[in-house]
Amino acid sequence: MAPSDSEQEKRQGQEPPALLPLRVIDNGELRRHSSASSLWLSIHGLVYDVTPWLPLHPGGDLPLLSLAGRDATDPFLASSSPSPSPSSSSPPSPSSSSSPAPDNGDPDLQHMPLFAVSSRLFSSIHSFFYQRTLQFHPLAKFLLSYQHITFYPVMGFARINLFAQSIILLLTNNNIPHRRIEILGVLFFWLWYPLLVSCLPNWPDRIAFVVASFNVTGIQHVQFCLNHFSSQVYLGPPAGMLSVLTDF
Numbered sequence: 001m002a003p004s005d006s007e008q009e010k011r012q013g014q015e016p017p018a019l020l021p022l023r024v025i026d027n028g029e030l031r032r033h034s035s036a037s038s039l040w041l042s043i044h045g046l047v048y049d050v051t052p053w054l055p056l057h058p059g060g061d062l063p064l065l066s067l068a069g070r071d072a073t074d075p076f077l078a079s080s081s082p083s084p085s086p087s088s089s090s091p092p093s094p095s096s097s098s099s100p101a102p103d104n105g106d107p108d109l110q111h112m113p114l115f116a117v118s119s120r121l122f123s124s125i126h127s128f129f130y131q132r133t134l135q136f137h138p139l140a141k142f143l144l145s146y147q148h149i150t151f152y153p154v155m156g157f158a159r160i161n162l163f164a165q166s167i168i169l170l171l172t173n174n175n176i177p178h179r180r181i182e183i184l185g186v187l188f189f190w191l192w193y194p195l196l197v198s199c200l201p202n203w204p205d206r207i208a209f210v211v212a213s214f215n216v217t218g219i220q221h222v223q224f225c226l227n228h229f230s231s232q233v234y235l236g237p238p239a240g241m242l243s244v245l246t247d248f
Contacts (some may be wrong), residue, residue, distance in 0.1 A: 034069025036061070041072040054175075061175055113140030114154055115147050117229055155225070156218040 025040075025047045033040035039051045041064070054061050067075065112121060112134040122136045143150070170176065170183055200206045 031069040036065065039064060039068045041067055042070065043073050043076050060177075112136065113143050114150070116144050152218075152222070155221045156215045158221040159214050159217050 030040055030042055030047060032038075033049070036054060037051070039049070039054060041048050041050055050064060054064055057064055063075070113136075116122070121134060124133055124136045126133045166182075166186060170179065170186065176182060197206050197209060200209055
């Protein structure tokens, strides 16, 4: 329905909304907003307050927290299409950057003290993915000296690490979507799997079954490593454009 003459006259008498002046934000101020309570990102030289998006981000809060108060242009472009324009009037959606693409920096390659894919990991870097410092202590130095021998045996039982990481994550205070469903899933598995193993007639068969089930999935873990270890590696928080990536 077209507006009436009186409505048009009323609108013509109104002044257009005033535009807020642009404010220059330096790196120091940007870095001060690097927490979950106040999280700013810089993309293409423009600064965005993405704090409200933190609990809604489809990739979880860690990708945003790892770039908080920093230049996030590279990881944003790595997982966004089309690229945002600096002259765009609307900010790019933070949900477009759910996680860094494997070919543009992979945080899930930090397996100290068992494996190291770069000598830079010997510097005890801080992992934003695991939220802890990866210490290069004497035990790590010893284990890494034999990683070419221990790789396949570890892959054969790498599933244990996934079990442990799932339980540890559910016990933390991190924002986990559908936490109750995840807990129910873990409980169901640990009720079902021992029951399944108990149906076998004797202990040698049970042990053989468990070892076989772990080693079969170990083949998949080897494939994961072939995909991830050959890609670019995330080695710490970004300090600027392209500094987050190191190509091996």
